[in-house]
Amino acid sequence: MVIPPEMFSLPPGSEATLQQQIQQVVSEAIVSGRCVSGEKLPSSRKLADHLGVARITVTLAYTELVANDYLTSRGRSGYFVSETAPLRPTFEEVRTPREDGVDWAAKLRPTPRMREQIFRPPNWREFKYPFIYGQSDSTLFDHRNWRACALRAVGRRDFDMLATDHYQRDDPMLIEYILRHILPRRGIRANPDEILITMGSQNALWLTAEALLGQGQKAVIENPSYPGLHEVLAPINCKIEAIDVDAEGLPPSQIPSDADVVFATPSHHCPTNVTMPLGRRKEMLDLARQNDFVIVEDDYEFEVSLLKSPSPALKSLDQAGSVIYVGSFSKSLFPGLRLGYVVAAPPLIEELRRLRRVILRHPPGHMQRTAAYFLSLGHFDAQIARMSRAYARRRTVMEDSIRKYGLTPASNARHGGSSFWMQAPEGIDTRQLARNLQKQSVLIEPGSAFFPETPDHSHFRMAYSSLSANRIEDGIALIAEAIEKVAA
Amino acid sequence: MVIPPEMFSLPPGSEATLQQQIQQVVSEAIVSGRCVSGEKLPSSRKLADHLGVARITVTLAYTELVANDYLTSRGRSGYFVSETAPLRPTFEEVRTPREDGVDWAAKLRPTPRMREQIFRPPNWREFKYPFIYGQSDSTLFDHRNWRACALRAVGRRDFDMLATDHYQRDDPMLIEYILRHILPRRGIRANPDEILITMGSQNALWLTAEALLGQGQKAVIENPSYPGLHEVLAPINCKIEAIDVDAEGLPPSQIPSDADVVFATPSHHCPTNVTMPLGRRKEMLDLARQNDFVIVEDDYEFEVSLLKSPSPALKSLDQAGSVIYVGSFSKSLFPGLRLGYVVAAPPLIEELRRLRRVILRHPPGHMQRTAAYFLSLGHFDAQIARMSRAYARRRTVMEDSIRKYGLTPASNARHGGSSFWMQAPEGIDTRQLARNLQKQSVLIEPGSAFFPETPDHSHFRMAYSSLSANRIEDGIALIAEAIEKVAA
Known part of the structure; x- marks a missing residue:
């Protein structure tokens, strides 16, 4: 590879000679690791043109750099970074300490208290029993x-368009x-409009909240609920009320009359996986009209309805246009x-499109076309069918193992979902449990991140979307063992 | 294609018989255009399983639909949507008028006055002389x-990772x-941190503004400047001060002492293309430390430095870390x-990463890896070299034609850039000029969108990045003619 001349520029205001300056910038580029051994330097003519100096000055600088073992000369082929050039130990250590720097803590806008993230180490693939969700x-x-x-999507015709x-x-x-x-x-x-x-769906939730919620308005969320939603709402200057879900999901009777936007997961409540029955759905829609609130329906994994046919979306019952439907291909x-x-009434879609343009323009065309x-x-x-079959097998093993090792599901998920919401025995902190299990190559997700207000450390989530059926039983045995050890 | 059974669900609370309900949902799916002629219906067994009804009920419904010409039966192959099935005229007309709907105008957060967009019809490719920018x-x-x-980026190994x-x-x-x-x-x-x-870069500007600007703080921008930046700042509750640029770009002496964030384009000022000289750059950095502001350097097209070697970025002179550098692959x-x-100090990058996670998680891995x-x-x-050669040729033709037809550049761009910033003769409204030219298959960009405050309709931009060299002269002749016609 030939190093482009633009890589080098002379330090402004230097008092060194031009030749010295050239030696300095080239040697520094090598020492810092920006040019690596074997790379070819620009020709003396090109570098001289670029820097606006005489060619001989560059040639003299190169000759000096050869003498110092930064460069080697290969005759007519030109100059190359030497194999034995001096090098700082690693690329990481380039940083020069700065003086009089900016006080960033003072500059940054005050951000909401850091929300608890779902516990999920980036190297989860290296674990033997990763009961993690959503991958x-x-x-x-x-x-x-x-x-x-x-x-096909990068073929000539599509490419020009995209x-x-x-x-x-x-x-x-795609639309x-x-x-x-x-x-x-x-x-x-x-x-289409x-x-x-x-x-x-994270972006969909953010856009929707940004468009609809402002100062003094009230967002109603489920308790527990999706941590990504908490992150979206926290910086918005609005009131947030979390309503406890029961065995049938969000109870509409508990939605306060001053609600502006209700965020709900009727098909599979996140994280308990319970499905809201038809009666409640109708009640919620009636209330929406009565009290003039809108509902954001996050239908994040309807495809994983293993136990029964998926119930139609809340949006399908929505005659008044109160429901903003959010779908995703992530699962x-x-x-x-x-x-x-996002599927919603045209005026809202128009506003979301405007907001989207301001923050990122549009999702890349090639990803849209490939999908x-x-x-x-x-x-x-075919993909959904294959996943459903595999997940159904895994779910059976999960259920059998949960029973066999005496673990306690915290909800009754009649339509499936790709995870189980679990209750730990009293006195067990599931954060500590997760840390203990991590040492045995088992990953579970402590439930605390799902609770927006009062901390709850007694739940955890076990998903089976990233774990083959034949590992499940051993993994659950280890979880049961770890629980017993702490409880003892 | 076989229509999946999940396409159909029975209307809740219907008083019709099950058979009637099935007929209804199938015929409606056909009439609405969701199922089209030739598509195969699910087998009676599968649909019966899915709907939880007896198989004979489905068979009877299908038979009735054949009689009504919604379906045809092909013996053992099953049922298909008929070639002559009734159909509403177009897909667009599905909408059923809703009663008692949501008043979206009242629901949506008040948004800033709609900013003027750069004039650029989506079908610009169909124009013969598209002097539009940025495509x-x-x-x-x-x-x-x-x-x-x-x-390569969707090969097995990369894919699993991405x-x-x-x-x-x-x-x-990529990093x-x-x-x-x-x-x-x-x-x-x-x-890397x-x-x-x-x-x-739109997303970069948004994230940066969101992290750094809040109530009572002051953003300083150039006048004129990039309309996408105006859109970013408008919804933020901060003060905005626009400073007139001159032949050397933004004059640092005009930056108010209470500035918090200064947005600048020192390499090629947008839209005039002038380059800020070294003296001003140093002055601006000194001021930044003195008055404790930070500078967002939008280096949006440094690759298109055709006339001279690009001057080093402002960021390269920045010892204190005051400069937030924004780069882009769009051009x-x-x-x-x-x-x-975005390149900036680690605490800011950390905050931008957090914000990015909340609004969209991350840019898709496959696009990153392909790049x-x-x-x-x-x-x-090689790409940059090829573009630079072509642009240099086009620029020469542009300059010659501008001279030949007596048009007036409004700035002196010493380093190039892919466009010319032009001054129309007095009394000409460039919005009207653009509309007139559009009828002759010529696209120019009226300058008004670049002025954040006082309207200015006397400038326009002519870019040559989407126009081959041999069309330039004819296009410019038409522009000159249109100007004369209005001026006459």
Whole structure:
């Protein structure tokens, strides 16, 4: 590789000679690791042109650098960074201590108290029993066809279309598939002006909250609920009320009359997985009209309805347009894709599109088009079917093992979901339990991050989306053992 | 394609018979266009299982639908949507008028006055002389190698790594390339904890403003300046002061002493393309320390420095860490990529990463990795060289034509840039000029969107990044003609 001349510029205001300055910037680039051994220096002519100095000055500087073993000369081929050039030990240590620096703590806007994150080490793949939630299982994903679709999406014709700035428009192919094939399965009919593609459901929740909640307004959330939602709401200057869920999810009768926006997960409550029955859904919709609030329905994993057919979305019953529906491909495809969508009334979609443009313009066209091909060529349906079969097998093993080792589920999930919400015996702090288990290559998720207000350390979540069926029993045995050890 | 049974669900609370209900939902799906002719219905067994009804009920409903010409039966192959099934005229007309709907105008947070957008019709490709800015020229882009890199990035090994949720981490391969090869050309040295990948520079500006500006604080911007920045600042409850630029860009002496954040484009001022000389840069950095403000340096197109070597970034002179550097691949690769980066002190980067997580989690790993391959395999350098050669040719034709037809540049851009900032003769409203020219297949950008405060309709921008050299003269002749016509 040839180092471009632009890599070098002379220090302004230096009192050294030009030749010295050149030696200095080249040697510094080598020492700091920006140029590495074997790389070719720009020709003396090119560097001289670039720096605006005589060519001989560069040649003399190079000659000196050869003498100092920074460079080697290979005759007519030019100058190269020497194999034995001096080097600082690692790239990390480049930093020069700065004086009189900026006081960033004073500069940054006061941010809300750091929310507790779900416990999930980045190296979770190295664990033998990762009962963690929300990551895709690469053994179940149809990688071959995804790759074919990605390749198709970077074909010449698509590329030209997708490479330009889309301003505010989404990929019409993806929009059409969602409208025609995905939403109808949830009982939802919508038009192109009622949907917006987002960077996953996190982005959808953020945009919605930003558009609808301001000072003095009230957001109602479930207790417990999704920690990503707590993070979205915390910096907004609004009132937040968390309502305890029961065995049928959020009780609508508890929604305060001054609610402005209610965030709910009726299909699979997060994290307990309970499904809200039809009666409550209707009650909630009636209340929404009566008390003039809107409902954000986060339908984050309807595809994983293993035990029964999925109940239609709350949005499907919504005649008045009170429901803002949030969907995601993170669970059905993979989370790194960062694609989700919002379905809502056109005026809200228009505002969300405007907000999206200000913060990021639009989700990359190639990701949208790749997903559109994968969906429309039928790979998505096959994918969901394959995942459902595997998850159903794992769920059976989970249930059997939970029974066998005497663990206690904290809810009754009639429609499945890819995890179990568990109750630890009294006196056990699940944060400590998780830390103990980590040493035995077992990962569980302590439940505390899901509680927005009063800390609760007695619950934990066990997911099976990243764990093959044959590891489940051993993992659960270890969890039971760890619980006994602490309880003893 | 087989229609999945999940497409259908029975209407809750219906008083019709089950058979009637099934007929109703199927026929409605056909009429609404969700199921189209030729698609295969689920088998009676599968649909019966899904709906929890007897198989004979489904069979009877299907038979009735055949009689009504919604379906055709192909014997043992099953039931298909009929070729002659009734259909509403277009997909767009699905909407059922809703009663008692939500009053969205009252629900939405008051948003700042809609900012004027840069005039740029979405169908700009269909124009013969599109002097528009910021879109990539597909004839200059190395599509073949980009495709090869994209393919590599969805290979099995990379895929598994990239498909998972990255939480807060960026692609280390991309980070390393930027640190080792791109920033050094701008004279900047940085460590991995001093950089964050963003969804283009728009996202970088938004994150930075959000982290640093709050009530009562003062943002200083250039006048004129980038409209995307106005959009970012408008909803933030801070003071905004716009300072007139002159032939050397922003005059530091005019920066008020109570400035908190100064947004500047020293390398190529947007939109005039003038370059701030070294003296002013030093003065600005000294002032930043003296008056304790920070500077956001938007280095949005340093690659297009055609006339001279690019001057080093302001950030390269920054000893105190006052400068927050924003870079982008939108101009050097393509805008639909949505990749940019921020380089700043570690505490700020940490906060930006936290904010990014809340609003969108992270930019998709596959886009990051594709770019990383394209950069590190040397295609990026070749790309920039090719673009620079083509732009230099076009610039010469632009300059000659501007002279020949007597148009008036409004600034002296010593380092190039991919556009010209123009002054219209007195009395000409460039918005009207742009509308007139549009009818002749010429697109120019009226300058008014760049002025955050007092309207100015006497400037316009002409870019040449989406227009081949042989069209430039004719386009400029038409612009000159249109100006004369109005002036006459």
